[in-house]
Amino acid sequence: MELRQLDHFVAVAEDGSFTKAARRLNYVQSALSVSVQALERELGIRLFDRTTHRVTLTGAGEALMPAARRTLAAAEETRGIAAAVRGVLRGTLRVGIMQSVAFADLPGLLGRFHRQHPAVEIQARPAVGGSAALLEELRQGRLDIAFIALVDRPSGVNAVPLGSEDLVLVAAPGHAPAGRRPVTLDALVDATFVDFPPGWGVRTVVDRAFLAAGLDRRVTIEVADLTTCVELVRAGLGIALLPPSLLHSGGPELLQRALSPRITWQVVMATPSSRANAAANALAQLVTEARPQA
Numbered sequence: 001m002e003l004r005q006l007d008h009f010v011a012v013a014e015d016g017s018f019t020k021a022a023r024r025l026n027y028v029q030s031a032l033s034v035s036v037q038a039l040e041r042e043l044g045i046r047l048f049d050r051t052t053h054r055v056t057l058t059g060a061g062e063a064l065m066p067a068a069r070r071t072l073a074a075a076e077e078t079r080g081i082a083a084a085v086r087g088v089l090r091g092t093l094r095v096g097i098m099q100s101v102a103f104a105d106l107p108g109l110l111g112r113f114h115r116q117h118p119a120v121e122i123q124a125r126p127a128v129g130g131s132a133a134l135l136e137e138l139r140q141g142r143l144d145i146a147f148i149a150l151v152d153r154p155s156g157v158n159a160v161p162l163g164s165e166d167l168v169l170v171a172a173p174g175h176a177p178a179g180r181r182p183v184t185l186d187a188l189v190d191a192t193f194v195d196f197p198p199g200w201g202v203r204t205v206v207d208r209a210f211l212a213a214g215l216d217r218r219v220t221i222e223v224a225d226l227t228t229c230v231e232l233v234r235a236g237l238g239i240a241l242l243p244p245s246l247l248h249s250g251g252p253e254l255l256q257r258a259l260s261p262r263i264t265w266q267v268v269m270a271t272p273s274s275r276a277n278a279a280a281n282a283l284a285q286l287v288t289e290a291r292p293q294a
Contacts, residue, residue, distance in 0.1 A: 003075050005039040006068045008032050009047060013057050013065060014142075069141040073275050080278035089117040093279040095124045096134035096146030098201075099226045102245035103163030103267050104287055106147060113283050120279045128224065130200035138272055144280040149201020150268045151208070158273045160288065164266040167206065169257040170230070170247065171239040182260035185213050193219045194229050194238035202265060206241050209263045230254070 011021040012032070022029040040047050047061035057065065080091050093113075097106060110122060127134050131148035138146050139156060150159055169176060169183050177187045196203045210217050221238055223229050226246055233240045234254055243265045244256065269287055271280055 001039065001042055003072065005035050005042075006072055008035045009039055009061075010065070010068050010072065012036060012048065012055060013061065016055055018055060066140070070275075073141045077276055077278075081276075089279050089282060090119045091277075091279055092121045092123060093277070093283065094142065094144045095122060095283070096127065096137060096143045096148065097124050098127045098131065098134075098147055098149065098267075100246050101147045101267065102165070102243060104147065104269075104290065106287075109283070109286050109290060113286055117279065117282060127200075130197060130203070130224075132199035132204070135270065138270055141272070141275070144271070144277040145283060146270045148268060148270055149205075150266055150270065151201060151204045156273055157270050159268040159270045160284070162267045162269055162287070162291065164264050165243050165245060167202070167241045167259060167263045167265055168244055169239060169255075169259060170233055170242050171255050171257075172234055172236040173253065173255060175236055175239055176255050176257055180257075182258040184260050185210060185215055188239070189215055189217060191218070192221075192238040193217055194221045194223065194232045194240045195219045196229065197222045197224055200224075201267075202242060205263055205265055209261070213261075 008021070008025070008027075011025055012018055015021040015024060018029055018033055018036075021027075022032045025032070036047065043064075045060040045064075046058050047064065049056050049058055076091055080089070095110070110124070113120075114122060125134075125137070125143065127148070131150065134143065134146045134148050135150075135154060135157070137143045139154075147162070153159065169188075175191075177183050195206065198204070198207075221232055223232065229240060229242075230247065232238065241259065241263065247254070247256070269284060271277075271284060
Protein backbone atom coordinates (compact mmCIF):
# COMPACT_ATOMS: atom_id res chain seq x y z
CA MET A 1 0.00 0.00 0.00
CA GLU A 2 1.31 3.44 -0.96
CA LEU A 3 0.50 6.82 0.52
CA ARG A 4 -0.33 7.95 -3.00
CA GLN A 5 -3.13 5.36 -3.19
CA LEU A 6 -4.62 6.56 0.11
CA ASP A 7 -4.43 10.14 -1.14
CA HIS A 8 -6.30 9.13 -4.29
CA PHE A 9 -8.91 7.24 -2.27
CA VAL A 10 -9.58 10.22 0.00
CA ALA A 11 -9.76 12.65 -2.93
CA VAL A 12 -12.34 10.55 -4.80
CA ALA A 13 -14.38 10.13 -1.62
CA GLU A 14 -14.39 13.87 -0.92
CA ASP A 15 -15.27 14.89 -4.48
CA GLY A 16 -17.68 12.03 -5.19
CA SER A 17 -16.22 11.75 -8.67
CA PHE A 18 -13.09 10.37 -10.31
CA THR A 19 -13.24 13.20 -12.84
CA LYS A 20 -13.36 15.96 -10.22
CA ALA A 21 -10.71 14.28 -8.06
CA ALA A 22 -8.37 13.86 -11.04
CA ARG A 23 -8.83 17.51 -11.95
CA ARG A 24 -8.10 18.65 -8.40
CA LEU A 25 -5.03 16.40 -8.11
CA ASN A 26 -3.86 17.31 -11.61
CA TYR A 27 -3.82 13.60 -12.37
CA VAL A 28 -4.92 11.50 -15.35
CA GLN A 29 -8.37 10.09 -14.60
CA SER A 30 -7.62 6.61 -15.93
CA ALA A 31 -4.48 6.43 -13.80
CA LEU A 32 -6.45 7.57 -10.75
CA SER A 33 -8.99 4.82 -11.33
CA VAL A 34 -6.24 2.23 -11.69
CA SER A 35 -4.65 3.43 -8.44
CA VAL A 36 -7.91 3.08 -6.48
CA GLN A 37 -8.61 -0.33 -8.00
CA ALA A 38 -5.13 -1.50 -7.01
CA LEU A 39 -5.82 -0.37 -3.44
CA GLU A 40 -9.12 -2.28 -3.43
CA ARG A 41 -7.37 -5.45 -4.67
CA GLU A 42 -4.66 -5.15 -2.05
CA LEU A 43 -7.14 -4.65 0.78
CA GLY A 44 -9.56 -7.23 -0.58
CA ILE A 45 -12.58 -4.92 -0.23
CA ARG A 46 -14.65 -2.71 -2.48
CA LEU A 47 -14.30 0.93 -1.46
CA PHE A 48 -16.76 2.63 -3.81
CA ASP A 49 -20.13 2.07 -5.38
CA ARG A 50 -19.80 3.42 -8.91
CA THR A 51 -22.63 4.65 -11.10
CA THR A 52 -22.64 6.74 -14.26
CA HIS A 53 -23.50 9.85 -12.25
CA ARG A 54 -22.00 9.40 -8.79
CA VAL A 55 -19.31 7.62 -6.82
CA THR A 56 -20.17 6.86 -3.19
CA LEU A 57 -18.34 5.10 -0.41
CA THR A 58 -19.30 1.57 0.52
CA GLY A 59 -19.59 0.61 4.17
CA ALA A 60 -15.99 -0.64 4.02
CA GLY A 61 -14.90 2.64 2.46
CA GLU A 62 -16.61 4.62 5.21
CA ALA A 63 -14.81 2.51 7.81
CA LEU A 64 -11.44 3.04 6.13
CA MET A 65 -11.75 6.81 5.68
CA PRO A 66 -10.76 7.96 9.22
CA ALA A 67 -7.67 5.73 9.23
CA ALA A 68 -6.69 6.90 5.74
CA ARG A 69 -6.93 10.54 6.82
CA ARG A 70 -4.93 9.87 9.98
CA THR A 71 -2.22 8.10 7.96
CA LEU A 72 -1.96 10.94 5.46
CA ALA A 73 -1.90 13.50 8.26
CA ALA A 74 0.85 11.57 10.05
CA ALA A 75 2.90 11.44 6.85
CA GLU A 76 2.45 15.17 6.34
CA GLU A 77 3.43 15.78 9.95
CA THR A 78 6.58 13.69 9.46
CA ARG A 79 7.54 15.67 6.37
CA GLY A 80 6.92 18.91 8.23
CA ILE A 81 9.07 17.88 11.18
CA ALA A 82 11.90 16.82 8.88
CA ALA A 83 11.71 20.12 7.00
CA ALA A 84 11.63 22.08 10.26
CA VAL A 85 14.77 20.27 11.43
CA ARG A 86 16.43 21.42 8.22
CA GLY A 87 15.25 24.93 9.01
CA VAL A 88 12.71 25.10 6.16
CA LEU A 89 8.95 24.74 6.42
CA ARG A 90 7.34 22.86 3.55
CA GLY A 91 4.09 21.12 2.79
CA THR A 92 0.50 22.28 2.87
CA LEU A 93 -1.30 24.42 5.42
CA ARG A 94 -5.09 24.00 5.35
CA VAL A 95 -6.83 26.91 7.04
CA GLY A 96 -10.52 27.21 7.89
CA ILE A 97 -11.75 30.79 7.88
CA MET A 98 -15.00 32.43 8.92
CA GLN A 99 -16.50 34.99 6.56
CA SER A 100 -15.24 37.79 8.74
CA VAL A 101 -12.54 37.11 11.31
CA ALA A 102 -12.81 39.61 14.11
CA PHE A 103 -9.92 40.26 16.51
CA ALA A 104 -7.20 39.26 14.01
CA ASP A 105 -5.95 40.63 10.69
CA LEU A 106 -5.91 37.15 9.20
CA PRO A 107 -5.30 38.19 5.56
CA GLY A 108 -2.33 40.27 6.66
CA LEU A 109 -0.99 37.48 8.87
CA LEU A 110 -1.35 34.91 6.08
CA GLY A 111 0.54 37.25 3.77
CA ARG A 112 3.30 37.61 6.35
CA PHE A 113 3.39 33.84 6.83
CA HIS A 114 3.71 33.31 3.06
CA ARG A 115 6.64 35.72 2.86
CA GLN A 116 8.39 33.95 5.73
CA HIS A 117 7.63 30.41 4.50
CA PRO A 118 7.21 30.53 0.70
CA ALA A 119 7.62 26.75 0.38
CA VAL A 120 4.36 26.16 2.28
CA GLU A 121 1.22 26.00 0.13
CA ILE A 122 -1.66 27.76 1.88
CA GLN A 123 -5.13 26.36 1.22
CA ALA A 124 -7.87 28.52 2.76
CA ARG A 125 -11.37 27.10 3.13
CA PRO A 126 -14.42 29.26 3.91
CA ALA A 127 -17.05 28.37 6.49
CA VAL A 128 -19.76 27.21 4.09
CA GLY A 129 -21.48 25.31 6.89
CA GLY A 130 -20.48 27.73 9.63
CA SER A 131 -18.14 27.21 12.55
CA ALA A 132 -19.63 23.80 13.36
CA ALA A 133 -18.63 22.51 9.92
CA LEU A 134 -15.11 23.90 10.25
CA LEU A 135 -14.75 22.28 13.65
CA GLU A 136 -15.82 18.92 12.21
CA GLU A 137 -13.34 19.25 9.34
CA LEU A 138 -10.63 20.00 11.91
CA ARG A 139 -11.52 16.84 13.81
CA GLN A 140 -11.55 14.74 10.65
CA GLY A 141 -8.11 15.92 9.59
CA ARG A 142 -9.24 18.01 6.63
CA LEU A 143 -7.98 21.21 8.26
CA ASP A 144 -4.82 21.99 10.18
CA ILE A 145 -6.01 25.19 11.86
CA ALA A 146 -9.32 27.05 11.97
CA PHE A 147 -10.62 30.42 13.10
CA ILE A 148 -14.11 29.86 14.42
CA ALA A 149 -16.82 31.13 16.71
CA LEU A 150 -16.69 28.54 19.46
CA VAL A 151 -19.69 27.93 21.70
CA ASP A 152 -18.69 24.76 23.55
CA ARG A 153 -15.28 23.39 24.49
CA PRO A 154 -14.95 20.29 22.29
CA SER A 155 -12.61 17.45 23.14
CA GLY A 156 -9.61 16.85 20.93
CA VAL A 157 -9.18 20.51 20.02
CA ASN A 158 -6.86 23.18 21.41
CA ALA A 159 -8.59 26.56 21.38
CA VAL A 160 -6.82 29.89 21.89
CA PRO A 161 -9.29 32.73 22.54
CA LEU A 162 -8.81 35.69 20.20
CA GLY A 163 -11.59 37.87 21.60
CA SER A 164 -15.23 38.10 22.56
CA GLU A 165 -17.96 40.71 22.41
CA ASP A 166 -21.62 41.16 23.21
CA LEU A 167 -24.13 40.91 20.39
CA VAL A 168 -26.37 43.89 19.63
CA LEU A 169 -29.81 44.23 18.13
CA VAL A 170 -29.49 45.52 14.56
CA ALA A 171 -32.56 46.93 12.85
CA ALA A 172 -33.74 49.43 10.28
CA PRO A 173 -35.40 52.58 11.70
CA GLY A 174 -38.87 51.81 12.95
CA HIS A 175 -38.20 48.09 13.39
CA ALA A 176 -36.65 48.16 16.88
CA PRO A 177 -38.50 48.50 20.22
CA ALA A 178 -38.84 52.10 21.38
CA GLY A 179 -36.50 53.55 23.97
CA ARG A 180 -32.79 53.55 24.64
CA ARG A 181 -32.48 50.99 27.39
CA PRO A 182 -31.14 47.49 26.59
CA VAL A 183 -33.73 45.39 24.78
CA THR A 184 -34.98 42.29 26.60
CA LEU A 185 -35.47 39.05 24.70
CA ASP A 186 -39.17 38.85 25.56
CA ALA A 187 -39.64 42.14 23.70
CA LEU A 188 -38.50 40.37 20.52
CA VAL A 189 -40.78 37.33 20.48
CA ASP A 190 -43.10 38.92 17.92
CA ALA A 191 -40.27 40.16 15.71
CA THR A 192 -39.10 38.49 12.52
CA PHE A 193 -35.41 37.61 12.38
CA VAL A 194 -32.83 37.46 9.65
CA ASP A 195 -30.18 34.97 10.76
CA PHE A 196 -27.51 32.53 9.65
CA PRO A 197 -28.21 28.80 9.22
CA PRO A 198 -27.84 26.40 12.16
CA GLY A 199 -24.19 25.60 12.78
CA TRP A 200 -23.03 29.20 12.57
CA GLY A 201 -21.63 30.55 15.84
CA VAL A 202 -23.87 33.60 16.06
CA ARG A 203 -26.98 31.51 15.35
CA THR A 204 -26.04 29.01 18.03
CA VAL A 205 -25.50 31.50 20.85
CA VAL A 206 -28.74 33.37 20.00
CA ASP A 207 -30.79 30.16 19.79
CA ARG A 208 -29.42 29.06 23.17
CA ALA A 209 -30.18 32.42 24.77
CA PHE A 210 -33.83 32.27 23.72
CA LEU A 211 -34.06 28.61 24.77
CA ALA A 212 -32.60 29.43 28.20
CA ALA A 213 -35.19 32.20 28.58
CA GLY A 214 -38.01 29.82 27.62
CA LEU A 215 -38.86 31.94 24.58
CA ASP A 216 -39.49 31.22 20.91
CA ARG A 217 -38.51 33.45 18.02
CA ARG A 218 -39.31 33.53 14.32
CA VAL A 219 -36.39 33.22 11.90
CA THR A 220 -38.03 33.91 8.55
CA ILE A 221 -34.87 34.36 6.47
CA GLU A 222 -31.67 32.31 6.70
CA VAL A 223 -28.62 33.41 4.70
CA ALA A 224 -25.07 32.05 4.73
CA ASP A 225 -23.57 35.43 3.97
CA LEU A 226 -22.85 38.32 6.33
CA THR A 227 -23.25 41.11 3.79
CA THR A 228 -26.60 39.77 2.58
CA CYS A 229 -27.81 39.43 6.16
CA VAL A 230 -27.03 43.08 6.90
CA GLU A 231 -28.60 44.28 3.66
CA LEU A 232 -31.81 42.34 4.33
CA VAL A 233 -32.02 43.96 7.76
CA ARG A 234 -31.37 47.34 6.19
CA ALA A 235 -34.29 46.68 3.81
CA GLY A 236 -36.61 46.15 6.78
CA LEU A 237 -37.18 42.42 6.22
CA GLY A 238 -36.31 41.57 9.80
CA ILE A 239 -34.01 42.28 12.70
CA ALA A 240 -30.76 40.53 13.59
CA LEU A 241 -28.56 40.00 16.63
CA LEU A 242 -24.97 40.47 15.50
CA PRO A 243 -21.47 41.21 16.82
CA PRO A 244 -20.67 44.93 16.33
CA SER A 245 -17.27 44.07 14.85
CA LEU A 246 -18.97 42.47 11.84
CA LEU A 247 -20.95 45.61 10.99
CA HIS A 248 -18.21 47.24 8.95
CA SER A 249 -20.72 48.93 6.63
CA GLY A 250 -23.62 49.33 9.00
CA GLY A 251 -24.10 53.00 8.21
CA PRO A 252 -26.21 55.51 10.11
CA GLU A 253 -29.45 54.03 8.73
CA LEU A 254 -29.07 50.91 10.88
CA LEU A 255 -29.96 51.09 14.57
CA GLN A 256 -27.94 49.24 17.18
CA ARG A 257 -29.27 48.46 20.65
CA ALA A 258 -27.74 46.60 23.57
CA LEU A 259 -29.41 43.41 24.82
CA SER A 260 -30.47 42.24 28.26
CA PRO A 261 -29.31 39.71 29.22
CA ARG A 262 -26.07 39.99 27.33
CA ILE A 263 -25.35 37.40 24.64
CA THR A 264 -21.62 36.88 24.16
CA TRP A 265 -19.84 35.70 21.01
CA GLN A 266 -16.29 34.33 21.15
CA VAL A 267 -13.76 33.79 18.37
CA VAL A 268 -10.93 31.29 18.83
CA MET A 269 -7.99 29.86 16.94
CA ALA A 270 -8.37 26.08 16.98
CA THR A 271 -5.91 23.29 16.25
CA PRO A 272 -6.23 19.52 16.74
CA SER A 273 -4.72 18.28 19.98
CA SER A 274 -4.13 14.81 18.54
CA ARG A 275 -1.65 15.79 15.84
CA ALA A 276 0.98 18.44 15.18
CA ASN A 277 1.60 20.44 12.04
CA ALA A 278 4.74 22.56 11.89
CA ALA A 279 3.20 25.08 9.49
CA ALA A 280 0.06 25.41 11.61
CA ASN A 281 2.20 25.93 14.69
CA ALA A 282 4.15 28.65 12.91
CA LEU A 283 0.95 30.44 11.88
CA ALA A 284 -0.46 30.09 15.38
CA GLN A 285 2.67 31.70 16.78
CA LEU A 286 2.31 34.63 14.36
CA VAL A 287 -1.31 35.13 15.38
CA THR A 288 -0.46 34.91 19.08
CA GLU A 289 2.36 37.43 18.76
CA ALA A 290 0.07 39.85 16.87
CA ARG A 291 -2.63 39.80 19.56
CA PRO A 292 -2.91 43.01 21.57
CA GLN A 293 -1.37 42.61 24.98
CA ALA A 294 -3.81 42.96 27.86
